Amino acid sequence: MNRFKRKCRLMGCSFELGLIASDAAIANQYLEQGIREIQRIENLLSEFKPDSQISIINQHAGEATVHVDNEVVQLLHRSQKISSISNGYFDITVGPLKKLFRFKNEAFVFPAKHSIAKALKKVGYRKISIDPETNSVKLNSKGMHISLAAIGKGYAADVVRKMWKENNVIGGYIDASGDLTAFGHDEKGEPWKIGIANPDNRNETLLTIPLHEASVATSGDYEQHFIHNGSRYSHNINPKDGKPIKGIKSVSIVSPSAELSDALATAVYAMGIDKGLSFLNQLPKTHGIIIDDQNKIFFTKQLHYEAVSI
Template sequence: MRSGFGIGRKRLLGALFALGFVCGISYCIIRDLFISDRGGEVEAIVTTSLSEKPLKGCEEKEYIRYADVMSTAMKVIVHSKSRELAAKVTEAAIRRVAEIEKKMSRFAPDSELYRLNQSAYKEPFVASEELFTVIERSLEFCRVSDGALDITVVPLIDVYKKAALRGTPPMEGEIKDALKRIGWQKVLLDKERRSVKFAVEGMALDLGATAKGYAVDCALEVIKSLGIKHALVEIGGEVSVCGAQADGKEWPIGIVDPRTSHRYLRRLGIKDGAIATSGNYRRYYKIGERQFSHIVNPRTGETSDSAVSVSVIAGDCFSADALATAVSVLGPEQGLALIKKFAGVQALILWKDESGEKTFETDGFAEYAR
């Protein structure tokens, strides 16, 4: 499972260049953009130029703005006739994501999730409506995936981080001890009070597998509410689009082939939908000479090293994000069976194990190929 997020400005440029799989659209970054907190109110300090380019055969122009959020790069693209409107909506989208990060970062001491993790074993933590809703919805994906996605995986994440620091693989005893403090069923919710309680001491929640997708969806909703009909939002590889492009064409999305930087695994066309990609090539733990996936199986304690790349297309990015992680743990057979439970959801899996490397996909995935 993907671990949580914090604020990491220095990684912005590297992250931007790593985003070559999105959209095949050129971009121009002028300066940095960062999020700050002043007087208890989240503000977006906009120090980037809003880049623009004409769209062939359209009155609208394409406007692009970048930000550094959730320890990765955010890209906002809108097609509009008004530069003023484009500036307004892209800034508003970034502010919305900053608000979400302030609530759901596992690492920032002033975040709501951090405070929850510190106190939810001792006494029920009364959460904001937004955080409670994200936790509740995340737990539903934990349930339907039979625990392949588990937002209580933090103790295992910590085991692998410590192992990476010392340069030796985790010991069996460390993993067994961590597993005792993991289990989505041990998160006790009270809907009436909107409270969260941990049944076992040492538990913690990590929303890294759902909050990013949620943030993408929320940013796009802000953009639509301000009158934009053609837009794309991406945060660290999680993408959601509104409508088609202004010229009527689908948004071009490229899934990078992790085996080479020179080609795409698939080229897709999407409108009014979302796609999330997870895999062992994007983030990992380097322990000695071995590379371990950052996605950890919460039921066994082992990392999902065979999941080279998993892409999920869904109607919303929250679902795509959660399912991409779950499928990475479940593997091709069980993963595709899970995807079939969700109407309109498609998946592409690149899997590598002792028998070799294979590609699996749902029947409808090819419909998006371009």
């Protein structure tokens, strides 16, 4: 058995798809199939493609109901469920707040309080009306903007994994800029492993986690953050108060679903360390690693990992 892989840029990030097979032609067929599927999903979900279904929903915010594919309705519905169980710390309507901030590691001025307050009025997952029977969606306030950036890549990875397993691929992975979902085993018959990076040096691995039918996603401020009055702020926005988050450098979530890991990494980042760990410890088959701004590492109760260097 050999490992075959393909790299490409999709959904705004670098993807690597890899699988285990004995025949190169069949492997390349499945890799191409996976890439086409992610492209299809990007065309549905991208907020940056004006003809995507998500963009059309945003364009009609506060005005009209939009009919979309059932696949989109179901993903939006699951997003609302994750918002509910996380008490609103995960929220796909946070777009109006993100537009207020610029995270380029340069001199930064906080938006005025009234600007944040105004944007907060356009935020709230309960303001999305979804009708699964008619496959229709409406954003209830003008100026609302939904983004699936914190769940879309995970969803795409889950779809490709399911497709490959249905085609009896014995092992494979989908890596979206470090967010990894994997199944089966590698070319040596061993479990897949992923390294958790040092937030200050992404080329340095702090610890490794074996992945068996699981996914890991990381939310961090590696590339987008700013320093204000001596404090380091992340590009992640707390949907509760509309402010960037400080005190945490990265959150990594391991769960059976890439979609869930993706969304929970964002939610726990906003929750903070104590609340986030307590929340994760209540979820089945879900684990977390949090690194604070002092480089202290926190783990959920039953996480198994291998320390590399701390």
